[in-house]
Amino acid sequence: MDFPLWIIGLAVAVAIGFFCYRTAEAKGRNPIGYGLLGLFLPLVGLIVVLVMKPQAQISTTGA
16 A cells, blocks of 8 residues: 555645746746646746746836
């Protein structure tokens, strides 16, 4: 009765997907897209989210 390793892999992928979602949201990026990237390609998503720069804020003032 070995514990199925796919359950651990799925839990790790969901955790990384959630981390990518929150990090992308904090950096002003598309959180759903980066969350899905982290869910389906955890290592790639994690690297991309950690190295991306925050998106520049667009000023809406008339100056």
